[in-house]
Amino acid sequence: MAQHTSHAQHERSAWSGKLAFILAGAASAVGLGNLWRFPTLAAKYGGGMFILTYFILAFTFGISLLLLETALGRRTKQSVIGAYSTFNKKWKFVGILATAVPFIITPYYCIIGGWVTKYLVSYVAEGADAVAAEGFFGGFITDPIFTYVFMVIFMLLCIGVCALGVKNGIEKANMVMMPLLLVMAVGISIFVLMQPGALEGAAYYLVPDFSKFSPDLVINALGQMFYSLSLAMGIMVTYGSYLDKKENLSESVASIAGFDLVVSFLAGLMIVPAAFMALGLGEGGTMAAGPSLMFVTLPTVFDGMGGAAQIIGIVFFVLVLFAAATSAISLIEACTSIIQDGTHWSRGKSLFAFSVFLIAAGAFINAGYNVLIWIEPLGPGTQLLDFFDFLSNSVMMPIVALLTCIFVGWIIKPKEIINEVRVSSKFKLAGPWTVMIKYIAPVLVIAILVANVLPMIFPA
Ligand code: PFF
Numbered sequence: 001m002a003q004h005t006s007h008a009q010h011e012r013s014a015w016s017g018k019l020a021f022i023l024a025g026a027a028s029a030v031g032l033g034n035l036w037r038f039p040t041l042a043a044k045y046g047g048g049m050f051i052l053t054y055f056i057l058a059f060t061f062g063i064s065l066l067l068l069e070t071a072l073g074r075r076t077k078q079s080v081i082g083a084y085s086t087f088n089k090k091w092k093f094v095g096i097l098a099t100a101v102p103f104i105i106t107p108y109y110c111i112i113g114g115w116v117t118k119y120l121v122s123y124v125a126e127g128a129d130a131v132a133a134e135g136f137f138g139g140f141i142t143d144p145i146f147t148y149v150f151m152v153i154f155m156l157l158c159i160g161v162c163a164l165g166v167k168n169g170i171e172k173a174n175m176v177m178m179p180l181l182l183v184m185a186v187g188i189s190i191f192v193l194m195q196p197g198a199l200e201g202a203a204y205y206l207v208p209d210f211s212k213f214s215p216d217l218v219i220n221a222l223g224q225m226f227y228s229l230s231l232a233m234g235i236m237v238t239y240g241s242y243l244d245k246k247e248n249l250s251e252s253v254a255s256i257a258g259f260d261l262v263v264s265f266l267a268g269l270m271i272v273p274a275a276f277m278a279l280g281l282g283e284g285g286t287m288a289a290g291p292s293l294m295f296v297t298l299p300t301v302f303d304g305m306g307g308a309a310q311i312i313g314i315v316f317f318v319l320v321l322f323a324a325a326t327s328a329i330s331l332i333e334a335c336t337s338i339i340q341d342g343t344h345w346s347r348g349k350s351l352f353a354f355s356v357f358l359i360a361a362g363a364f365i366n367a368g369y370n371v372l373i374w375i376e377p378l379g380p381g382t383q384l385l386d387f388f389d390f391l392s393n394s395v396m397m398p399i400v401a402l403l404t405c406i407f408v409g410w411i412i413k414p415k416e417i418i419n420e421v422r423v424s425s426k427f428k429l430a431g432p433w434t435v436m437i438k439y440i441a442p443v444l445v446i447a448i449l450v451a452n453v454l455p456m457i458f459p460a
Contacts (some may be wrong), residue, residue: 010076013337013347016379018247020167021239023174025070025256030181031327032112034227035320036294038264039271042219046212047205047272051265053213054221058257059133062225064436065401066236067251068408068417071346072101073240074249075420079337080234082370083241089411097396099333101233104392106331107361108385109384110158112149113324114366115295121150129310136293151362159355162336163348166242170329173252177322184319185266191312192270195305200254201276205268219451222444226407227393228260230259231329231400235334236455248425255368265325270316274301275419294320310420374449378456394452402445 008238019236042050065246076083118140122131128137141147161169192198215436226232243249275293278301332354339350369373377387408417416435421427 010369012037013242014244015242015247016167016171017244018032020171020174021243021247022168022252022255022259024239025066025180025230025236025252025409026259027170027174027326028330029228029256029327030178030229030238031111031228031259031323032320033224033437034260034264035267035271035323036227037224037445038292039268039275041224042205042268042371043272043275045120045214045220046209048208049210049212050217050221050270051206052263053217054225055261057218058225058229058261059219061222061436061441062229062231063253063257064227064433064441065404066233066257067082067421068404068437069231069234069236070240070243070253071249071417071420072408074243075239075416077241078343079241079334081338082341083237084407086226087416088407090202091403091407091411093392094407095234096398097403098232098234098237098400099335101392101396101400102235102331102338103332104388104396105233106328107334107358108365108388109324109328109331110155110358110362111147111151111385113154113158113293113321113328114147114149116317116324117157118146118150119295119299120314120321121411122312123259123310123317124173128299128303130305130315131313136172136299137295141369144371144384144414146225147369148368151366152359154328155355155358156324156326157361159351159358161325161329162332162351162376165347166333170333173329174326177326178357181265181319181322181326184322185263187314188312188319189269191268191272191308195277197277198273201273202264204273204276215447217447217453222391222448223398226375226397226401226448229257230330232397232404233334233392234338235330236335238334239330241337245423247317247346247448250425252429259456272300278304279299307355372448390452390456398445398452402442402449405437405445409434414438 015024038054042054072083075081076086081092084095084098086093110332117158119131122136161173163169164172192203205255230236240249243252251348269291275297278297298316299313302309302316305312332351335354336347336351339345339354340347343350345353364372365384365388375384376382377384378390387437408414414437418427418430418434421430427433
């Protein structure tokens with residue numbers, strides 16, 4: 001192993017310090033998952049009740065896995081496949097499985113990034129009325145050429161940042177985008193809360209409705225947490241591998257989770273009251289989920305805000321663009337690093353190879369909304385994007401998480417990770433962490449997997 005490690009270390013990228021690592025982790029974590037999935041789930045599962053459950057899970061289970069992945073990366077100085085096989089060749093397959101996840105997610109994530117880019121351009125060029133007009137979203141996503149062009153623009157933007165390197169590209173981009181993102185999220189939340197009727201919506205979001213607590217809520221909170229913290233897909237292993245041994249791992253990981261939680265919370269604070277005002281959620285209306293919330297409901301709400309509509313639309317979509325771009329950059333970086341470690345190609349060549357794959361795979365999935373709309377992989381009305389989202393998030397991520405916990409808890413033994421964390425921090429909670437990884441996490445992950453997959457096998 002020693003030989004392998006030192007060879008890889010030569011060419012490995014590295015963060016300039018702890019802040020860069022925290023910002024990069026937060027930049028990967030904060031994304032579309034925070035901005036549209038969290039508010040939708042919170043509104044569905046009794047507001048404060050969901051938020052509370054999510055916070056507890058994120059700060060116990062989520063943070064434990066985050067620490068495990070980053071420590072594994074830093075211990076081995078390898079991206080995910082190498083990280084597993086360094087310890088045990090037989091477990092290399094978990095690394096391969098984990099690797100497959102970002103390769104599946106990146107193309108469809110960039111398609112949505114393309115939609116966000118299009119909305120921003122339209123807010124600037126055409127104004128709020130045009131974007132809120134009936135049929136705007138449907139008309140756009142069914143156009144094979146325009147959607148493809150915007151997807152490629154978004155991809156090139158992100159690839160460009162990665163091409164500049166870890167220190168000159170990713171770190172610098174995060175340093176600008178992440179603080180701005182936070183400022184915009186606070187600004188829009190305050191603005192939305194000042195609108196007439198918004199406080200009632202905020203109460204709906206914040207006050208826990210204990211009657212909504214159910215196993216279903218816990219499963220959904222867990223699934224959301226995985227996606228939101230970019231867990232079980234090798235990203236955090238790669239990012240950990242770029243971190244210097246002297247930086248405090250446990251504090252950094254807590255900051256990443258904290259940043260992610262704050263943005264999720266703020267997203268709910270801006271979106272739930274806005275949707276509440278528009279849809280009268282209090283009277284039993286339901287909030288649109290996923291794409292239509294962001295691309296149909298919100299533009300309608302903004303349009304009702306008079307003179308401020310265009311500005312608020314622009315600021316909101318800049319925020320979403322930053323969140324989507326920083327997450328996509330982390331996905332591209334992880335895939336590039338995997339190619340680089342596997343082939344020993346240069347970083348540039350690896351990035352180029354991945355870009356070719358990305359543009360081709362994106363074209364295929366994008367066609368699922370137009371030319372290939374007749375393919376309905378998960379039943380009537382579903383598209384290719386839904387299929388790849390389901391495959392990666394609902395099936396592969398829980399499997400990778402389960403195998404990771406077994407690998408660390410029972411094969412290489414937790415001590416290996418605890419020692420790595422202790423290189424740079426005290427890690428007083430090593431005992432509870434071990435119990436989490438060996439016993440609690442595997443049970444929770446199996447529950448997610450069963451809940452996700454059973455309905456597919458036995459539809460109601
Ligand atoms: N965590 C991101 C989000 O919440 O949108 C999504 C994501 C980014 C998932 C990067 C996976 C990933 F590797």
